[in-house]
Amino acid sequence: MSIVTPGVVPASVLLSEPAPEWLGRWTQFAADLRFEDLPDEVIARAKLVLLDSIGVIAAGMQEPEMAALVVRLGARRAGKAAAIGAGQGLDARDAALVNGTAGTMLELDEGNQYARGHPAIHVVPALLALAAETDVSGPELIVALALGYEIGARIGIASRLKVTMHPHGTWGTVGAALGVAKLHGADAGEIGRAIGIASSLGLSTSRRTMLEGATVRNCYAGFSNQLGLTAWDLAQAGLMPERDGIGTVYGTVIADDFRPEVMVDELGSRWEIARNYFKRHAACRYTHGALDALMGIMEDAGGLNPDNIEHIIVDTYVWAAQLDHPAPQTMLAAKFSLPFALASAIVRGQADVEAFRDAARANAVTQALAARVEVREDPALTAKLPGLRPARVTVMLKGNRQWTAEVLTNRGDTEDPYTAAEVEEKFRELAGPVWPTSRLEAIAGAVAGLDKAPTLAPLLDLLA
Structure with a gap:
C-alpha cells in the first residue's frame, strides 16, 4: 500500500x-x-x-x-x-x-x-x-x-x-x-x-x-x-x-x-x-428563554418564596438543556447553569451581575433551590432553532399549586427587541460605577453623534 x-x-x-x-x-x-x-x-x-x-x-x-x-x-x-x-x-x-x-x-x-x-x-x-x-x-x-x-x-x-x-x-x-x-x-x-x-x-x-x-x-x-x-x-x-x-x-x-x-x-x-440581539440577563443566552418565562411567573405571582417551591421543571432546546449542573464553582460556571440562574433570580429578584458572584453562589437558600430544578430537552422545542429559542418553565409549589409559562424568543432578540432607550439604560447601569454621570452622558452623546463626527478623538479621550 x-x-x-x-x-x-x-x-x-x-x-x-x-x-x-x-x-x-x-x-x-x-x-x-x-x-x-x-x-x-x-x-x-x-x-x-x-x-x-x-x-x-x-x-x-x-x-x-x-x-x-x-x-x-x-x-x-x-x-x-x-x-x-x-x-x-x-x-x-x-x-x-x-x-x-x-x-x-x-x-x-x-x-x-x-x-x-x-x-x-x-x-x-x-x-x-x-x-x-x-x-x-x-x-x-x-x-x-x-x-x-x-x-x-x-x-x-x-x-x-x-x-x-x-x-x-x-x-x-x-x-x-x-x-x-x-x-x-x-x-x-x-x-x-x-x-x-x-x-x-x-x-x-x-x-x-x-x-x-x-x-x-x-x-x-x-x-x-x-x-x-x-x-x-x-x-x-x-x-x-x-x-x-x-x-x-x-x-x-x-x-x-x-x-x-x-x-x-x-x-x-x-x-x-x-x-442582532442585546442581553440584560448576565448569563449565557441559552438560559434567557427560561429566565424570561420565570420573570413572567414571578410578575404574575407577585414574587416567589423559595421555601414554598417544591420543584421546578425547565423544558427547552438541546443546547440550553446541556446547562443542567446545579452547583457551579465559579462565576462563569454559574452563568452557564440553568438551575443556578433560575434559583438565584428567584432569591434576588433578577439575574443581574451580582446574582452570579461568590456571595450569591454561597447562599444556602439558592443552593438548595438550584438542587430542586430539573432541566430537560424537548425535541419539539429544539426543532424551532435557530430562529426561535423556546423554553417552558413550571414552578410547583407546596399545596399542589403550580405556575407555568412558555416563551418562544428571548427578550432582546430581533423578534422581541429591546428599545434603544432600554439598551442605553443598560449602558448607564453597567458603566455608572465606572464613570461619573457627566462622563457617561458625554460618551453616550459622542456615540449617538458618531455618524457626523469628523474625528473619533473626542470619544477616545472620554474612554481614556
Missing part, C-alpha cells in the same frame, strides 16, 4: 488563479462600500452596538483578573489605546486583548442568533485600538464595524462549528481583520490577503471551558481582536494566505458544511448587525 499522499499545487500557481467567486465578490464589496451605502437602520444599530460594547467592556474591566492583567501589560509597554474603564493607556494590541477579554467577563455582550456567536466583541476592541493610533472619522468606524460584524457573522451562518468548539475566538478573527483593513483604506486585494491570513489564526477553543467555568474562555474574543490587528501587518509585510483559507478552515478543519452561497446571499441588502 502506498503511503505517498497526493501533491499540493504550489502557492505560486494558485495565486495566479482567480479567487473563489464568493470571496472575490466579498472583497470587492468591502473595498467599495461607503458610509452613504449603509441603510439608516444599520447606522443606528451599529451605534447602539458600539455603545453597548463600551458599557460591557468598562464593567468587565473592574473584575480583579482584568485589573491585574492591565497592570502587568502596562508595566511592559504603555501606549495611546485605552484599556476602557481602567484609566490606563496600552499598546494597541494589548488594548485590543484586554478590552475584548473584559467585554466577555460578565456574559452581557451582544450577539447574533443566526451566527451562533458574538460578532461585535470580536471587532469593536480592535477598531477602537487602531483608531487611537490613526486619524479615523465616525462614519469610517461605523462602516468598518458593520463590515467586520457582517463577515464574521456570515461565516458562522455558512458553516457549522464542531460541537466541541466554543465560537469565541474563531470566525471573529476574520471579522476583526476585515474591520482593521477597512480602516486602513485597503483595496480588494489587500482585504483578501488580510482576511485570508486571519482565517488561519483562529484559536483551538474548547466548549468545556464555559461548562467548567474556566475563565481562559474570556480571553478568546480578546485574542481575535489582537490577531485581527496582526493579520493586517502580516499581509502588508508580504506574507501570503491560503487561496481560500476561509473555505478550508470553516469547511474542513474546525467546522463543516461551509456553504459559500450563504456568504453572498443578499449581500449589501441584509445586514446581520441589524438583526
Whole structure:
C-alpha cells in the first residue's frame, strides 16, 4: 500500500488563479462600500452596538483578573489605546486583548442568533485600538464595524462549528481583520490577503471551558481582536494566505458544511448587525428563554418564596438543556447553569451581575433551590432553532399549586427587541460605577453623534 499522499499545487500557481467567486465578490464589496451605502437602520444599530460594547467592556474591566492583567501589560509597554474603564493607556494590541477579554467577563455582550456567536466583541476592541493610533472619522468606524460584524457573522451562518468548539475566538478573527483593513483604506486585494491570513489564526477553543467555568474562555474574543490587528501587518509585510483559507478552515478543519452561497446571499441588502440581539440577563443566552418565562411567573405571582417551591421543571432546546449542573464553582460556571440562574433570580429578584458572584453562589437558600430544578430537552422545542429559542418553565409549589409559562424568543432578540432607550439604560447601569454621570452622558452623546463626527478623538479621550 502506498503511503505517498497526493501533491499540493504550489502557492505560486494558485495565486495566479482567480479567487473563489464568493470571496472575490466579498472583497470587492468591502473595498467599495461607503458610509452613504449603509441603510439608516444599520447606522443606528451599529451605534447602539458600539455603545453597548463600551458599557460591557468598562464593567468587565473592574473584575480583579482584568485589573491585574492591565497592570502587568502596562508595566511592559504603555501606549495611546485605552484599556476602557481602567484609566490606563496600552499598546494597541494589548488594548485590543484586554478590552475584548473584559467585554466577555460578565456574559452581557451582544450577539447574533443566526451566527451562533458574538460578532461585535470580536471587532469593536480592535477598531477602537487602531483608531487611537490613526486619524479615523465616525462614519469610517461605523462602516468598518458593520463590515467586520457582517463577515464574521456570515461565516458562522455558512458553516457549522464542531460541537466541541466554543465560537469565541474563531470566525471573529476574520471579522476583526476585515474591520482593521477597512480602516486602513485597503483595496480588494489587500482585504483578501488580510482576511485570508486571519482565517488561519483562529484559536483551538474548547466548549468545556464555559461548562467548567474556566475563565481562559474570556480571553478568546480578546485574542481575535489582537490577531485581527496582526493579520493586517502580516499581509502588508508580504506574507501570503491560503487561496481560500476561509473555505478550508470553516469547511474542513474546525467546522463543516461551509456553504459559500450563504456568504453572498443578499449581500449589501441584509445586514446581520441589524438583526442582532442585546442581553440584560448576565448569563449565557441559552438560559434567557427560561429566565424570561420565570420573570413572567414571578410578575404574575407577585414574587416567589423559595421555601414554598417544591420543584421546578425547565423544558427547552438541546443546547440550553446541556446547562443542567446545579452547583457551579465559579462565576462563569454559574452563568452557564440553568438551575443556578433560575434559583438565584428567584432569591434576588433578577439575574443581574451580582446574582452570579461568590456571595450569591454561597447562599444556602439558592443552593438548595438550584438542587430542586430539573432541566430537560424537548425535541419539539429544539426543532424551532435557530430562529426561535423556546423554553417552558413550571414552578410547583407546596399545596399542589403550580405556575407555568412558555416563551418562544428571548427578550432582546430581533423578534422581541429591546428599545434603544432600554439598551442605553443598560449602558448607564453597567458603566455608572465606572464613570461619573457627566462622563457617561458625554460618551453616550459622542456615540449617538458618531455618524457626523469628523474625528473619533473626542470619544477616545472620554474612554481614556
